[in-house]
Amino acid sequence: MSIISNSLKRIKPSPTIAVTQKARELKAAGKDVIGLGAGEPDFDTPDNIKNAAIEAIKKGETKYTAVDGTSALKQAVVNKFKRENNLEYSIENVTVGTGGKQVIYNAFMATLNKGDEVIIPAPYWVSYPDMVLLAGGKPKIVKCNEYDGFKLTPKNLKKAITKKTKWLILNSPSNPTGVSYTKDEIENLSKVLIKNKNIYILSDDIYEHVVYDNFNFFTIAQISKLKNRTLTMNGVSKSYAMTGWRIGYAAGPKDIINAIRKIQSQSTSNPSSISQAAAVEALNGTQDFINTRSNAFKERRDFVVNKLNKIKGMSCIKPNGAFYVFPSCRKLLNKKTKLKSDKDFVEKLLEYSNVAVVPGSAFGLEGYFRISYATSMENLKIALERISNFCENLN
Numbered sequence: 001m002s003i004i005s006n007s008l009k010r011i012k013p014s015p016t017i018a019v020t021q022k023a024r025e026l027k028a029a030g031k032d033v034i035g036l037g038a039g040e041p042d043f044d045t046p047d048n049i050k051n052a053a054i055e056a057i058k059k060g061e062t063k064y065t066a067v068d069g070t071s072a073l074k075q076a077v078v079n080k081f082k083r084e085n086n087l088e089y090s091i092e093n094v095t096v097g098t099g100g101k102q103v104i105y106n107a108f109m110a111t112l113n114k115g116d117e118v119i120i121p122a123p124y125w126v127s128y129p130d131m132v133l134l135a136g137g138k139p140k141i142v143k144c145n146e147y148d149g150f151k152l153t154p155k156n157l158k159k160a161i162t163k164k165t166k167w168l169i170l171n172s173p174s175n176p177t178g179v180s181y182t183k184d185e186i187e188n189l190s191k192v193l194i195k196n197k198n199i200y201i202l203s204d205d206i207y208e209h210v211v212y213d214n215f216n217f218f219t220i221a222q223i224s225k226l227k228n229r230t231l232t233m234n235g236v237s238k239s240y241a242m243t244g245w246r247i248g249y250a251a252g253p254k255d256i257i258n259a260i261r262k263i264q265s266q267s268t269s270n271p272s273s274i275s276q277a278a279a280v281e282a283l284n285g286t287q288d289f290i291n292t293r294s295n296a297f298k299e300r301r302d303f304v305v306n307k308l309n310k311i312k313g314m315s316c317i318k319p320n321g322a323f324y325v326f327p328s329c330r331k332l333l334n335k336k337t338k339l340k341s342d343k344d345f346v347e348k349l350l351e352y353s354n355v356a357v358v359p360g361s362a363f364g365l366e367g368y369f370r371i372s373y374a375t376s377m378e379n380l381k382i383a384l385e386r387i388s389n390f391c392e393n394l395n
Ligand code: PLP
Pocket: 039, 098, 099, 100, 101, 102, 125, 171, 174, 175, 204, 206, 235, 236, 237, 243, 247, 248
């Protein structure tokens, strides 16, 4: 008999972390690999935030805090939702966890019974289906095609709903495609959700501040009829280049928030007290960093998308958020190139051209791959040259 539990056998390790690890190993072995797999900003955490953490250490803020966050941080989250999204919450509606990842995991552990379905539009962030499976739920994957901008349509949403549907996950801007839902698109999805009164919505807004071209970010809790059924998750990882600090948060109905607290109290307890102090400064302090950083990302996005679209057999839509693009390599999968799948493409690209990217199938949509442009322009120039040469030699 295996020591490993049945629930663990249902899941797989994160494929994006695996690619990053593989690229690291090849680099350590002396290969000149460029990793375009990372899901984190390459910028450093701003100084004002670092200094707030140093101050917290000096002041002795080094003890346990309230399980799901200090009142100072919860208040900063309440203010953030009011200031940026025009959403009113009280601190009882807010929970803080060790990264957005923990908040989502806890939310599913707290709410899913065996067989409950969670609608996950694909391509999706790799962790959603596995988290649902771990919690005993059933991921209901809805493929969203390129012609719909990789977005869920009201028609496809309607088709996916059953009596067992408990949650819908919306992630905008999206990992892995970078596409974002407009206010109109969210309003159209809302019409279906308002009619289906038992469905809750998990809105993953972690890339809210990584948007371009004056995109007007809109989140589904702003639809008043859905606010009391929406858990809006966000965090400081991507907005303030704080992935290692591990602070994520959510606002939503008190019963869910209380259930999340209960799980956290019996598992990890509070997120790091020092990281919480840093997150207070991130949310309350100057927001200048966001614009400077977004301008740099925008330049990289434009460069990458233009280059990709010049490659024969490749096409890439220009997304307005996050730091990913999701080009199609479908036309390169054929007898002549001897490539059968996106996995083949990605493996050969790494083997022959030393560029690490993640296959679309890891995100639930085959025939594509994800590039993270959260790396320097120099790296991107070399990487795109290599991808271009690799594809030319295939053709
Ligand atoms: N949601 C999405 C879509 C992500 O891409 C990530 C991180 O990669 C997270 C949530 C979790 O972020 P963190 O746990 O660093 O706050």
